[in-house]
Amino acid sequence: MQQLLDLFKKKKFLYALAFFLPFSIYGVMFMLLGIAPFGEKSILVTDLHTQYVQFYTYLYDVMKNGKSIFYSWEGGMGLNFLGVFAYYLASPFSILILFFDRAHIPEAIMVMTLLKVGLAGMTMTHYLSHMMKRRDITIAVFSTFYALMSFVTVYSFCVMWLDAIYLLPLIMLGIERLLTTKKYGLFIFSLALTFITNFYISYMVGIFTFIYFIVRFCVLYDIRNVKQFFQKFVWFCIGTGLAVGMSAFIVLPTYLDLNSNFAERTKIPFSTTFNFDPLDFYSRFFNGVIDTTVNGMPNVYAGVLTVLLVPLFFVTKKISLKEKIVYGTVMLFLVLSFELPFLNIAWHGFEPPTNFPYRYSFVFSFLLVYVAARTFMVFGEDLLPALKKVVFFNLFMIILLGKVAPSYMQSNKMMANIFLVVVYALLLYLKVRLKNKKALVSFALLAIASLDVALNTMYSIKLMGYEYGYINRQEYASPYPGYEETIQKVAEKDPGLYRMETTMGRTWNDAMRFGYKGITHFNSVANGHLNLYMQDLGYGYLDALILQNGKGIVSTDALFGMKYMISDSPLNKYGFEKIDSVGDFSIYENKNALPFGYMVNKEEFDTKGKDKLKVQKYNYTNSFEEQNKLIGKLNGQSVEYYKALQPVSVQYDNLQVVETEKSKKQLANEKKKMALTNQKPIELAKLQDDKPASIKYVFDVKGKQQLYTKLRVNPTGVTKVYVNGKTLGKTIGEGPDSDLSNYPEYYWNNGILDLGSFENEKVEVEVQVKPHSIELDQQLFYGLDVDTFEKRVDELKQQPLNVTNYTGRSVEGKIDVKEDNFLFLSIPYDKGWKATVDGKDAKVLKLNDAFLGIELPKGTHTIELKYTSPGFTVGVIVSVISLLATVLLCFIVLKKRK
Structure with missing residues (x-):
């Protein structure tokens, strides 16, 4: 046994042990708990399921199928994908997805996770061996503790954070070398790689790096020697500056993107x-x-x-x-x-x-x-x-x-x-x-330590399964039989530039996985300007991070080029006609869908924009008034396309109205823009808790109308809406967020609610109440005058941008302009878009703080738009200069030492 112990004093054997021990423990726990390929569950849980795997799938298409790394049409109406890449995908391990086929991205992520955990064990061993001035098997005990600490096992689904775990020991060792030997390379390169792999977590690493520098200086030197500290600190700052500079090609464009689009969510x-x-x-x-x-x-x-x-x-x-x-x-x-x-x-x-x-x-x-x-x-x-x-x-x-x-x-x-x-x-x-039994004690310690971390890893994996539920592997591969085939059928039929959505998406980022140009999207570096404006228009949301299309809104379906809708149930929407079906799925085409660009009245749009964005938990804007403003004047005359509906009767079943000042104060304090068509904020309480309770509204619909409601109920997720006795929602999968029939619901269903299309008939809307009491802060009921709206659509179709060519980050087209006005483009505004009109540079406007616009004179014009992530070109130049400066610095130091 002593010979075996001596074997692990050799660097290669100790490092191999430090890598494979946590790698194997984590892998065995996945196997024992039935994670694919060892069972029916996938590794996909919480945000790994709703975000990251879709982003990796899009990255796969970038690497294999030539999609743009700068821009994606698929997410959130179009977005700066380099920002998404920087936050989620910039790890060097992302290249591993190329060794798997597109259907096995989850397995690629599992391999990435295991490799990062193993590498964390190895780098920590390297650090501890240097710091402890010894190399033996007990070092692997502590490096395994580090590699499988609770942060790793609980947050491992945030795979983009794990790069910092294996890089941190190298950065700390780099500081040690900077302080003691004047070797700067390890510190600079490892810190730069941390900034590159994830700018968010590297911020925290950066804070700790500074703290650690102070700690090690105080331990190694006389803290009263100010001159010595200043000399060391200057080199620390130079090294940090070079590391930041080397990462500028990704950090600078990401910073500029966040600075332009980030929405403040709290004080x-x-x-x-x-x-x-x-x-x-x-x-x-x-x-x-x-x-x-x-x-x-x-x-x-x-x-x-x-x-x-x-x-x-x-x-x-x-x-x-x-x-x-x-x-x-x-x-x-x-x-x-x-x-x-x-x-x-x-x-x-x-x-x-x-x-x-x-x-x-x-x-x-x-x-x-x-x-x-x-x-x-x-x-x-x-x-x-x-x-x-x-x-x-x-x-x-x-x-x-x-x-x-x-x-x-x-x-x-x-x-x-x-x-x-x-x-x-x-x-x-x-x-x-037992000093003569050192080998026995050391191996026993390693065994118990392995058992220790294995148990904790098992508990962590079980916690994730209990709290969120691991997605079944087959469910990921085929969320709905025929779903992907239906999407592909639309793409084959119509390869043009348009938007499409589905009514039964599994996640907020299905569009990025299945390759259609959608609206629904979720990521932590989302376009805050767009998302907050879309909230005002009535789209579902969570802070400024999630944009949700739901079943869409007839008016903006047209204005934003929503040409197709795939549904597993009949679609009761004016303008949409069923054109095909695949299995249980029907394909609907929107006859009112406008192109991505068309001329609008310039006086109806704001071009100033907002400097600062502030998120409110609940949006109280009258979304129907915002829709009316966006649709614009008809033949130069102001028109109410959406009109408030007044119920002919309101009936409270097993409910009584309770006078309350609470909601009034709350709304006043928040200074929100309110519009209450029926009554002031009220509190409703059940008369008998053990019996059903509801509010029933009856409306007398005149002409053809698409009906909508916007309710604000506190708490959310405790009311359901029925129209003429039929529920508007459904249940998908299992878990706390599976019931989509709750409205309003904080995560899934909080925009305006489509009640259906009706013509000259009475409609009963029932709001069922589950708890003893609710605060009804806002209740809006509106109808879209379909005939009047379609006249406006026909007017807008008279001056379309005819797209002649488009790529992953460019659009070309021609347009015949009848009079000087704005070209409205339903593309989210981003400073990365540059435009030319007839070959000359043109100013890109920000319309309504959300969309692109170009002012065009009368006549026929050729329009070209191209996107490059802001700051990327400058960032590349800075990175190259910083890299050369670092190499030169290391060469000079090495030459002096010789």
Whole structure:
């Protein structure tokens, strides 16, 4: 056994162990829990299912099928895809998707995840070997703790964050070299790669990098030597600057995109109230104590052994007081960052995360592992008395947590943690007492550590399955039989530039996976200007991140070129005619769909735009008035295309109206633009809780009208709408978000609701109420005068932009303009679009803060539009210069050393 132990003192064997141990543990847990290809479940869960896999599929099409890396027509009416690439896909491991076919992107993501976890183990081993000045199997114990810390196992579905995990040890080692040997290459290149792979998480790494630089300088040098600190700090700044410069080709265009389109969602909280109870926080150091990723605690577990060793770091006399103070101060600062809202938000770029909190907790776990390893290397006879106290304290805490918090320290987890604490303590004792059995103790420690992280990994995977549900692999491959074939049939029939949507999409990003030009979209770097304007028009939303088409809106279906709709149920919408079907799916064509460009009255559009965007949780704009403004004048005359409907009767079944000041105050304080057609904000309460309750409105429809409603109910997701006794929603899949019949519902169904098309008849709209009481803050009922609207559509069709050619990032066309006016393009405004008119540069306007426009004089014109992500060209130049400067710097340093 000693020979085997000596074998792992060799660098290649130790590094191989450090890679394959976490890789294998994670892989085996996937296999045991039935994740494909080892079972029926896919790796797809939460945002990995709704966003990332679709983005990877689009990237696959970029690499294999020639789609544009700069721009995508498929998502959110059109978007800067380089921003999406920078946030989600810039990892060098993304190239692995080319070794899989398009249908097996989920398996490619699984391989990426396992490789990143394994690489994290290897780089941490490299770092610890240098810092501890030794190379043996126990180093792999601590590197495995790091590679499979709770941050990794809980947030592994955010695969784009994992690159920072394997790069962080290299950056820290680079700082060590910068401080001690004047070698700058490792620091600069590893930091640059971190900025490139994910600009968001690299912000947090950057903060910690600065903190770590201060820490290591204080440990290595006399902190009173200001001159020496300044010299080192200058080189640190130069190195950081070069790293940022090398990443400019992706960071600069991403920054410019965010700066132009990002919507502020909250005020920065300056409260000193703690985020959580310290006892709850302490529980997160133990195995398997993991809770919700929606608003849970920091994920700080990094092996139960760290719970025993970290306190001993501050006890041992073999570590200097200065080092203890420095590391203790940083650890305290990080704990306060978790606890204090202001510091926590600062770590997140002063923007609160939507779910998945404490995204910087991995740096705290990194410190835990380092401090634990540092203590382990000096652990001796002198620490046994202190170890005894630490063991008893933690056993007491485990039992206490089992009593006061049984929801997350269940009896099985309590027993597992007691077992781990006792066995780790025994092995530490044997490390001191059985010095001639070093090999046996080392391998036993490795085995227990592997069991430790394996259990926690299993709990993490199970948590994701319980909280969100892993998508069935077959369900991903074929969400609906014939769905993809139907989409392809439309594309083959009509290869032109138009939009299409479906009424039964599985995710907000289906368009990017299946290759159609849709409206519905979700990503964290979305176009805030577009999304907020679309909210005003009545489209579904979540903050400024999600844009949802739903069943569409007849008027903007026409104005935005929505030419086809695929539905699995009859489509009750004026203008849409069924032209074909595939299996259970019907293809509807919109006879009113306008081209991507057409002439509009310039005086009806705002060209100033908004400098700052502010998101409100609930949009109270009268969307029908906004629709009327966008549709524009008919023959130069103002027209109400949407008209408010007044019910001929309103009946409350098992409900009574309760006078309330609460909603009035709330609306007044928020200073929202309101329009209440029927009554003021009211509170409704059930008369008998055990019986159904509803509001029934009866409308007398005159002529041909498409009816809509916009309700604002507090809380959301507790009311359903029926029209003439029929529900408007349906249920898809399983889980809390599967029932789409709830309206309004915060995530899925909160825009204006299409009630159907009617002609000269009475219509009953019933709103069923589930809870005891609701606040009805807004209730709008409107009808679209179809005949009048179609006259306006015919008017707009008189001056179309006839598209002669288009690519992934360009459009060419001709137009005959009757009088000086604006060319409206239903393409989201972005500074990356450049236009020429008859070969000459033309100014691109921002219409209504959302869309492209060009002012055109009377006559026939040739229009050309081309997109390049803003800042990309400059970024490439800066990156090349920075790379050359870094190479030159390293060459000069090397030459001086020789």
